[in-house]
Amino acid sequence: MALHGVKIVGVGHYAPARVVTNHDLETWLDTSDEWITTRTGMKRRHWASEEEGTSDLAAAAAGAALVHAGLRSHDIDCLIVATVTPDYYFPATACLVANRLGLPDKPAFDIGIACSGFIYGLTVASGLIRSGVYRRILLIGAETLSKILDKDDRSTAILFGDGAGAVILERSSEDSFLASDLGADGSRPELLYAQGSGSPRPLDHAALDGKVHLIHMQGRETFKLAVTKMVESTDSVLSKASLAKSDVSFLIPHQANKRIIDATARYLNLPEEKVVINIAEYGNTSAASIPMALSESVRTGIVKAGDIVIFVAFGGGLSWGAVAWKWAA
Helix, strand or coil: CCCCEEEEEEEEEECCCCEEEHHHHHCCCCCCHHHHHHHHCCCEEECCCCCCCHHHHHHHHHHHHHHHHCCCHHHCCEEEEECCCCCCCCCCHHHHHHHHCCCCCCCEEEECCHHHHHHHHHHHHHHHHHCCCCCEEEEEEEEEHHHHCCCCCHHHHCCECEEEEEEEEEEECCCCEEEEEEEECCCCHHHEECHHHECCECCCHHHHHCCCCCCEECHHHHHHHHHHHHHHHHHHHHHHCCCCHHHCCEEEECCCCHHHHHHHHHHCCCCHHHECCCHHHHCECHHHHHHHHHHHHHHCCCCCCCCEEEEEEEECCCEEEEEEEECCC
């Protein structure tokens, strides 16, 4: 039994000002708006400027969440950033964001599990609060994937965008956390990875020339695994929470590809109005996609008190996970 309950009391999101449309991509790639839309559901994506880093996006989303919650930065006990595009190898981007918010002495750390980052972060943050370690945690998913994108690779350049989403979790007498299911498989990292950015292959001139530090993906295999694992993880988290598919008010999935989302929703017998999709505007923003979609849904009044929300993701690692959450007033 948990010592305490947890609920989300604030949400916020931020996307860079620069918008890259499908028609923009047509000017340098052998592609078309119709081709991209049909295969991905994407129409636009936001790319950070040369001066913007992941910490800038994260801090903006965090500030919005604090305002939404009616809190100040000193009310936060711990800060977590889920990202695979950190400002530096070290220190953690969370440390930089904490300093930006005026929290230089508070604990701060990153989670680097790609598109599943928010799911992992929500599980960790909820555990820290429910066990009594902290009272209030700021959790941010933030990415600047355009910085590690091969803009000449049609298979990936069309997919990824930049953005950040933040939630503030708080100790509560009512427990919103119903269940979590996490998984990972590191046997085939080459399906989705940026190889030349770690210790086995440090960056040098040969790596840069070969673009091995940029995103590489085997799309067809990744697509199939994404549908399978997102469905399995959702089924598992529903079982753990003793919920039926009919109990689900909303599915808020990682925004990787509309066909993946549609396939997952069909398997779960969820109608279109129960699935939150904003992929047309932002593309795939990795760890930022779920909290950005959640922030938009809460701020527009789509998600209401008492709603059962399933968050689910699949991505690099390979990794996947789902969380069942009951939205509190």
